[in-house]
Amino acid sequence: MQLPETTHQHQSALADYCRTGKYSAIPGVREQHVTQYRRLVYNVVDDMLQSAYPLTHHLLTTREWNALVQEFFSNHPCQSPQVWYMPKELFEYLSPKEHKLKNKYPFLLELLWLEWLEVELFMMEDRPAAYTTIGDISTDELVLNPEHHLQQFQYPVHLKTAKQLTPADKGGYFLVLFRKPDSGEVNFINLSPALVAMLEILQEGPQTMDALIRQCCAAWQLQLSPEIQAAAHAFITQSLDNRLIIGFKSKH
Amino acid sequence: MVGIGFRKDFATTLLQSPSFNPAFIEVAPENWIGVGGYWKKLFNQALEKYPLYTHGLSLSVGSPDELDLNFLQKVKTFLRDTNAQIYSEHLSYSKCDNAHLYDLLPIPFTAEAVRHVSRRIRQVQDFLERKIAIEIVSYYTPVAPELTEIAFINAILEEAGCNLLLDVNNVYVNGFNHQYDAKAFIDQLPMDKVAYIHMAGHEKVSDDLIIDTHGEAIIDPVYDLFAYTIQRLDRDVPVLLERDFNIPELDELQQEINRLQQIKNVHLKNPRYATA
Helix, strand or coil: CCCCHHHHHHHHHHHHHHHHHHCCCCCCCCHHHHHHHHHHHHHHHHHHHHHHHHHHHHHHHHHHHHHHHHHHHHCCCCCCCCCCHHHHHHHHHHCCCCHHHHCCCCCCCHHHHHHHHHHHHHHCCCCCCCEECCCCCCCCCEEEEECCEEEECCCCCCCHHHHCHHHHHHHCCEEEEEECCCCCEEEEEECCCCHHHHHHHHCCEEEHHHHHHHHHHHHHCCCCCCHHHHHHHHHHHHHHHHCEEECCCCCC | CCCCCCHHHHHHHHHHHCCCCCCEEEEEEHCCCCCCCHHHHHHHHHHHCCCCCEECCCCCCCCCCCCCCCHHHHHHHHHHHHCCCEEEEEECCCEECCEEEEEECCCCCCCCHHHHHHHHHHHHHHCCCCEEEECCCCCCCCCCCCCCCCHHHHHHHHCCCCCCEEEEEHHHHHHCCCCCCCCHHHHHHHHEEEEEEEECCEEEEECCCEEEECCCCCCHHHHHHHHHHHHHCCCCEEEEEECCCCCCCCCHHHHHHHHHHHHHHHHCCCCCCCCC
């Protein structure tokens, strides 16, 4: 059921003005007051983007930030009815595009994605897991916190402030972000490739520490050594402590 | 019965305060659908303590676009899961030509729009299997008006068969901005359709413009208009205090809640609970 043309045209004209800031006369509109709508709409979008991307906002100059928000909101039809989810669309808007900001800041997309992952992990729906916190690290099967995300970056956007990043930092970086079950706080841990493999095995299902270490060594064609065992034990102990590993598989 | 908008800014304090006692809380479903973790825990605690009223932001009943039925299904599920007492939305549009705008734009007061919006509200009510209450929004300029505001609103209430969320502050703001008598406006509304009342503060930004900010305390003339509305209603309906920005100490919000309740008590000699 479409609205007849005339009313639709007036509504489109007001909406276009709010998105672009370019006003074309609309019958009956008080021009000195219609500016409030542009201000209010723009401020909501700008505030939400600043709130989701504080590091990017800090990195860009004021002129760059304002131009980016203006460009995004003018050109991109925001699809999410939930305003808190809208900032993801800035990342999606920039991802496939050639953009001068991406040339100036080659790590920009990764920084945006890191910031969005923090928002999404903090806000996302609960992912239930069956586990108990009482168990024996040496013998019981370990359960990975399901509220996590494994990520690979070319730039260490999680380790250095954005303004310190240089082309020389380009490489391979791994991290896991996870939501703590009690506080809901989102933490991240920088990972070696071997630890990523360990977490990927745990993603498939609970494993005992010994089985986990054996599978990792096999995957990486490493000889199991006391050093590897000690390092894995230390990581698993720390992960149980910070709840990246949420607990143990219940025996009942 | 006077409630408060449940804001993340003071959610923790609200749940812990022994002296802050709203009768219910109100949320925008959009801000809580699909949310887990810390906020979900807090929200669940709030639901254990307070009845929930809901006030949508993004359904955009006044939009020229098609209704977002996928989103509406999520709203329906949310209303069911939270046992929401009321679902209300705005008589405005916030999405146009497939783009969300995240604020409330005024619908042109036209006969075309009356037919279109009424059809959509009926569609929403059929989908949700409940009546909704529709709010008169504050506006800062008319857009291509063919009808008066009151004629536009009353025609929609009649054709859509929905309830009215009467935001008394919005009527005050609109009366000031568009130079009409707010009491005379209220006199022309169908009081039997009022299911819910909103009260809030605003900001006067120039000699001829007030912005509905929800960021200040309610001013005396709006309390007076509220008293007038309650007398005209002559029945008890739930009232919400909205405070979205510039949040004061909860004691100050409690004082505003007390004053609203006191006005109701004074003007409703034999309070009857009867929603429209």
